[in-house]
Amino acid sequence: MHTYHRWGTNLYVSDYIFNQSVIGLWRTNMEKNKLIQWGAKFLICGTLLHGASASALTLNEYLDQVKGDSTAYKGSAEQSEGAQLKSREADLIFTPKLFAEARWGYDGKPGNPKMYDEVKSQYYSLGVSQQFSFGLQTKLSYDMTRTQFEGLAPTSPINPSKYWDATPKLELSMPLWANGFGRTAQANEEALRAQNIAEKFSSQGQSLNILAGAEAAYWKLAAWQDVVTIQEQAKQAAQSILDYVSRKKRMNLGEEADVLQARALVEARTLELQVAQNEYLEAQRMFNKFLNREATAKVETLEKVNYKSLEQLAIPAARPGSRADVEATNAQLAAARANAVITLERNRPSLDIYGNYAMNGRDEEYNEAMKESGKTDQDTAFVGVRFSMPLNIGAASDTKAGARKAERAAELNREYAYYAQEIDWTNLTRNLQDARDNLRLLSRIEDAQKAKLENERVRLRQGRTTTYQVLLFEQDYTTSAISKVKSAANILGLQAQIKLYQASPEGGK
Incomplete structure (x- = not known):
């Protein structure tokens, strides 16, 4: 450094002027000056030690x-x-996505001819969906629906009045244009x-x-x-x-x-x-x-x-x-x-082909409906085409x-x-x-x-x-x-x- x-x-102090003006005083006070010098030395040493103990803040x-x-x-x-x-x-x-849905409600609008007072329903769905990098969109789900007819007319052909529908379902969609x-x-x-x-x-x-x-x-x-x-x-x-x-x-x-x-x-x-x-x-x-x-x-x-x-x-x-x-x-x-x-x-313009396939089971009991849904004699399947394009x-x-x-x-x-x-x-x-x-x-x-x-x-x-x-x-x-x-x-x-x-x-x- x-x-x-x-x-x-x-600097700039003439030796001649300085010596002539102070040398006599210095000689008559030599002992006093020695004490001052020793005190100054101790003071300097203390200052140096203090400075050494205080370290600098580094970058x-x-x-x-x-x-x-x-x-x-x-x-x-x-x-x-x-x-x-x-x-x-x-x-x-x-990434595959888990989805679920639950729904409860009723429908009281009158029929023609009127066969019941209202329909109560429950709907539950659980499934997995995924979009693949090559364009295919898939959805695999299991749906459960409970239907209950209230106030059935004696002449109503609806039987039974309450039942479960179990539906395992696969949905596919593939875009071909957009x-x-x-x-x-x-x-x-x-x-x-x-x-x-x-x-x-x-x-x-x-x-x-x-x-x-x-x-x-x-x-x-x-x-x-x-x-x-x-x-x-x-x-x-x-x-x-x-x-x-x-x-x-x-x-x-x-x-x-x-x-x-x-x-x-x-x-x-x-x-x-x-x-x-x-x-x-x-x-x-x-x-x-x-x-x-x-x-x-x-x-x-x-x-x-x-x-x-x-x-x-x-x-x-x-x-x-x-x-x-x-x-x-x-x-x-x-x-x-x-x-x-x-x-x-x-x-x-968009052009998509899509298709659904589902197996269906129905019974008054929840467990029996699930068993029925594993059979293919009541299945549902369809394919379709969707097209749209901007007119402007x-x-x-x-x-x-x-x-x-x-x-x-x-x-x-x-x-x-x-x-x-x-x-x-x-x-x-x-x-x-x-x-x-x-x-x-x-x-x-x-x-x-x-x-x-x-x-x-x-x-x-x-x-x-x-x-x-x-x-x-x-x-x-x-x-x-x-x-x-x-x-x-x-x-x-x-x-x-x-x-x-x-x-x-x-x-x-």
Whole structure:
């Protein structure tokens, strides 16, 4: 980790002036100074021990907190998981279904001639139905019906007056034109699954974007801590210059112009420090936003930016995977194709063949009726054909054309999404490489500016240069140090975006 030089500690204080003004006092108070030094040492040791015990909040710990505390992240994550689970609904289309029905009632309308007062009935049905992927629809059921005639006329031929009907029944239906061989059912399955998968990837992309934003916020706050430190040290150094030239002026060893220049530098450094602190507070508010905290909540100590490792950053040679929003376009295309099929089939003429077969048993007793239903001498069977077609041919044709255009639009959207992803990836890796190279150059510039500044400080103490020249070098060094920090923050933000490109087991190209 790069350590910034403490400019205000021993800089711009003339050895000669300092020694002449304080050396006598120091000698007469040597014992007292020794006690103060020992106290300072204990204080420093205590501070270091306290700092060592307080560990910094790592990036992974912060992201775990975001996952646990951010309602935005939890909402998108829950939505993604929910969409994944909802996609299983497509499996239910061709799954056998159990059905049951029970009904009780009576019919009191008069007959002609009137043979009874009313008919009471009970109906019970239990069965299984299934739609097969090749289009066949089946229903196998067992029906029980109890009929009871109340107030039979003496001349009524109805006998017995109450009885049970037991009917095992098989019903079959096969579409031949619209939805021929299960095209609509298959498309419904695909559309339902694809729509939920698209929603899953869309929500997953939102979750990843939140984490990438949180990572960038973490490193920006960490970097702006360094910016504030640099500006604080720059202000201290400026104040040291002002103190130095002011003492020289009071001793008639300096110029008033030097004092004015130094005072202007202090004011400028004060403003720059205030701006840096404001930017730091803004970064802190963004940091807390991802944790659903109060904007001004206290922030833990963060990891230090490792500038050296960033200078050696390896640029990914290939894209590791597709972004979630791009993966969503695959599912959206599949859904569009399936919906186009559904629209086309729904507006075709329909031609279905169907058939029923049932065996019948009737008796006054429930058990006997069930026994009778197993015999085929009282069975029922029929087959039939159903046909229908829309008469508004123009509307049906336009509807089909619209479905094809919607499918084509989804294809174009998917094609552009992959193209844009490649451009975005190229820009991202290029920007990351440029930022890394800039950081290397800025590090060398900072070292050069630091060496130049330190050399000029020595020349100032030797009376071989002017205060104004040192101020210029001071400005150059501060600018280079801040540029380096901001460049590192830019790299870390770009690094976070790389995590949006992940290999996915579903979809892809």
